Amino acid sequence: EVQLVETGGGLIQPGGSLRLSCAASGFTVSSNYMSWVRQAPGKGLEWVSVIYSGGSTYYADSVKGRFTISRDNSKNTLYLQMNSLRAEDTAVYYCASLLRGYAFDIWGQGTMVTVSS
Amino acid sequence: QSALTQPASVSGSPGQSITISCTGTSSDVGSYNLVSWYQQHPGKAPKLMIYEGSKRPSGVSNRFSGSKSGNTASLTISGLQAEDEADYYCCSYAGSSFWVFGGGTKLTVL
Secondary structure (H helix, E strand, C coil), X not given: CCEEEEECCEEECCCCCEEEEEEEECCCHHHCEEEEEEECCCXXXXXXXXXXXXXXXXXXXXXXXXXXXXXXXXXXXXXXXXXXXXXXXXXXEEEEEEXXXXXXXXXXXXXXXXXCC | CCCEECCCEEXXXXXXXXXEEEECCCCCCCXXXXXXXXXXXXXXXXXXXXXXXXXXXXCCCCCEEEEEEXXXXXXXXXXXXXXXXXXXXXXXXXXXXXXEEECCEEEEEC
16 A cells, blocks of 8 residues: 655744654655645645655755755655744645656645744 | 635535636646646545546546646536535646645535
8 A cells, every 4th residue: 555654743943953754655755756745724735845756856945945855765765854943834744745747646644843932 | 936826715515516716827837737636624634636637546536627728727526525525725836846736725515
């Protein structure tokens, strides 16, 4: 069964750092495009970042320079390193695969990140 | 990149059809046939319903269909059922490895 499971969310103070993990099963992370999408409480979906199978990475302007997407091929796991966190980064973070190329077809259950003092 | 524009809410009675619009620009919706639609029930992860404008993943009911005209994409749900009540989001590839979502539409089945 194709599945994504995120971990690593929690309460963090402004300016702090957090690393989210997304363990995949049923397919190979390194062979596919993978993304992070977030949803602030009561708000809509916002694309955050993508990593291509070749390793190229791209970010939304709102997180560029602060967030880093990466993967560990041996663990079949996707990561999102979040630095210099701000209150506006508070959201549920979903990892998603793009097995069909440009659509987010498999989603994890999400992990909540709360940035507050 | 600005968010795509969706109506905040739509409603319909069981058995009826509804259409949700998603308006972008010539840089995103108008340039690529890469619009996707997602259904999200409260407290749940989004679910892909339509990709590449009009294609349905296996397991998605054929009551869901997608189309595009110019800078506007549309999702039509026919034969409305109670379980269709959810939030719906459109998304478009916007070039240069960026994606943009719509603000979301709350569907109420009366």
